Amino acid sequence: MRTGGKGPGSKGTGGKGPGSKRAGGARAGASGRGGRPPSAGAPRGKRPSHDERRRAAARPAEGEVRAPRLARPIRPNEAPKPTRAEVKAETAEVLSTGVQQLVVTPDENEMRIDRFLEARFPQLSFSHIQRIVRKGELRVDGKRADSKDRLATGQTVRIPPLKLEKQAERPRSAKADADTIGFLRSITLYEDDDVMVLNKPAGLAVQGGSGTTRHVDKMLEALTGKDGQKPRLVHRLDKDTAGCLVIAKSRFAAATLAKTFRSRSARKVYWALVFHVPRVKQGRISTYLAREEAYDGDQRMAVAQHGEEGAMHAVTYYAVVETAAQKLAWLSLKPVTGRTHQLRAHAAHIGHPIIGDPKYFDIENWELPGGIQNKLHLLARRIVIPHPRGKGTIDVSAPLPPHMRQSWNLLGFEDERYDPIVDAPDE
Numbered sequence: 001m002r003t004g005g006k007g008p009g010s011k012g013t014g015g016k017g018p019g020s021k022r023a024g025g026a027r028a029g030a031s032g033r034g035g036r037p038p039s040a041g042a043p044r045g046k047r048p049s050h051d052e053r054r055r056a057a058a059r060p061a062e063g064e065v066r067a068p069r070l071a072r073p074i075r076p077n078e079a080p081k082p083t084r085a086e087v088k089a090e091t092a093e094v095l096s097t098g099v100q101q102l103v104v105t106p107d108e109n110e111m112r113i114d115r116f117l118e119a120r121f122p123q124l125s126f127s128h129i130q131r132i133v134r135k136g137e138l139r140v141d142g143k144r145a146d147s148k149d150r151l152a153t154g155q156t157v158r159i160p161p162l163k164l165e166k167q168a169e170r171p172r173s174a175k176a177d178a179d180t181i182g183f184l185r186s187i188t189l190y191e192d193d194d195v196m197v198l199n200k201p202a203g204l205a206v207q208g209g210s211g212t213t214r215h216v217d218k219m220l221e222a223l224t225g226k227d228g229q230k231p232r233l234v235h236r237l238d239k240d241t242a243g244c245l246v247i248a249k250s251r252f253a254a255a256t257l258a259k260t261f262r263s264r265s266a267r268k269v270y271w272a273l274v275f276h277v278p279r280v281k282q283g284r285i286s287t288y289l290a291r292e293e294a295y296d297g298d299q300r301m302a303v304a305q306h307g308e309e310g311a312m313h314a315v316t317y318y319a320v321v322e323t324a325a326q327k328l329a330w331l332s333l334k335p336v337t338g339r340t341h342q343l344r345a346h347a348a349h350i351g352h353p354i355i356g357d358p359k360y361f362d363i364e365n366w367e368l369p370g371g372i373q374n375k376l377h378l379l380a381r382r383i384v385i386p387h388p389r390g391k392g393t394i395d396v397s398a399p400l401p402p403h404m405r406q407s408w409n410l411l412g413f414e415d416e417r418y419d420p421i422v423d424a425p426d427e
Contacts (some may be wrong), residue, residue, distance in 0.1 A: 012179055025223050055197040100159040104151045110255065113140070114147040115232070116157070124162075126207045126217070132160065150262075180222040190396045192255040193244065195233060197396045200271075200402065202242040202375060206233060216245065223249075235261050238341065242401035243270075243380025246265040248388070256388035263339065267384040269421055271321075271400075273377035273407055274352040275363055277329040282319045282420060285346045289314045289339050300359045301345040314339040316346045317424035327369070328355070332381075332421035343378065354378050355407075371410045373403040 071306070108116055117129050117138075125179035132138050133147045139158040140151065147176040151157070190197040199204070213256055224230040232248045234257040246266075260266050287309040290304035304311040316338040322330045329352065333343050341360070348354055348360040355361065355368070355377040368374055382397045400408055400415060408415060 003295075026220075029396060036419070037313060062262070093232075097274040099161060102157045102159060104153055104155045104157065106153045107251070108151060109153040110150050110258070112147065112258070113138070113145055113151060113157070114151050116151055117311050121159075127209050128162075132162070151420040176220040178408065180219050184219060184223065190394060191243065192391075194249055195257070195394060196249060197383060197394070198245045198247060199398045200237055200242060201379075202240050202401050205239045206236050206245065211363075220247065234258055235338065237380055238344075238376075238378075240356075240376035241380060242404070243377045243398040244268075244378070244383040244396055246385065247381060253388040257385065260385055260388075264336060264427060265386060267382075267426060268380065269336055269419070270335070271379045271381045271404075272331045272333060272347065273355045273372075274329050274347055275355065275361070275366070275403070276352055277323045278331075278350060278352055282424070283317070283350075285314075285316045285318065285350060287314055287346065288312060289342065290343055291340075296405060298359070301339065301341040303310050303349050303360060312339055313337065314342045314344060314346065316422065319420040319424065321417060321419060321421075322413050324413075328411065330408075330411075331414055332419050334421050334424050334426075336425075336427055356403075369410075372407045374402045377407060378406055 085212070088106060102120065104116070108119075109210045111119075113133065114126070114129050117124055118126075121416075130147055133145065136144045137160040138145060141155050142158075184198065187199045187201065189199050200216065205212050207217045208215050220233075229250060232251075232254040232256055234248050236245050237243065237245055237359055246256050246257060286307050288304045288308065289301045290308055290310040290312070291299055292302040306313075317334040317336070319332045320329050321332050331347070333347075333350070337341055339345075344357055344360045348357075348362070353363065354362040355372065356375045357378075358376070379400060380398060382395070384393060384395045386392075387394055399405075407413075
């Protein structure tokens, strides 16, 4: 809509004549067309300069009251993202000063409690988290909870006051990160944008604990992306077990894969070298397992009765692949459930403990055959899982670790032999 003829500097409604930035706006005053006369602040007959027009526009017109000028507001997306060190410092202060009541967000729905705490409080170690949960200091909706319990949106998690020892922030070493990344790449069996499958060496811990500083979970920090997302563990292997370890590279993949393992949709195959040969060549082991305190103060799993405190049902299928003079047997194992030390405890339960197992091999007066190393002969041989984004199936196999390769060669076992466990049920 036009307001009149073309006066000086006016180009229709939005012309840039002096004082006419908003025609008909708050500056409308004594002149009939809004704004002050074109010659205001300038000698008659002379076109005002740019500076004069700017100063004239800055002065309020007669009878005009302007609101005080405010500083430009800071937009939320302009705020710098806090660093990991700043998050640690802030949460450390909160944890040490009082009880917190945290509400589970939709993004945290179905997260395990220990993973929830790791995400909210980066400075809490794995052993620290396990300790506060075990002591009952952490509550979910007022009730005691286990570290493996899953959270639901809207639940309230009570965090107790914690005395955290201040640790000097160590600058990350670019060389150390490069070495770690190089090592992780060297043991990667499969990788895409969402998932990694590592060939974990025997003797490397998956998570930290008392006195354990070198572990896979710590190494994954070197792969943290620019968005602050660190690859996550979605299942575990014992320190002395070698083989396939699945890693999620995003929060979405972690949540989806967690459901896969929880619903038993993941197919896992293990290889083991055991004492003597089972009389039944293929079978199913079904027991309840519970933690027990060993004589040396160490913890292990023992067969328990249904209804006993902490007892959980465990099912394993096994098949004899090959034997060596009825003294040793190569077993293929398919766990249906995923209990701590399940395969090791089940093998011992049927009288055929795994060679080199420091916790469950209890055959008296037995000597290790020459050429076989006294290391746990257990390999997470194969993992088959649906891709978290529906892109088919991930099917990965790990090679024998060096000490098991040595034993296989000594006993004349061929690892290309048909594995009968593939015919075992999945549940």
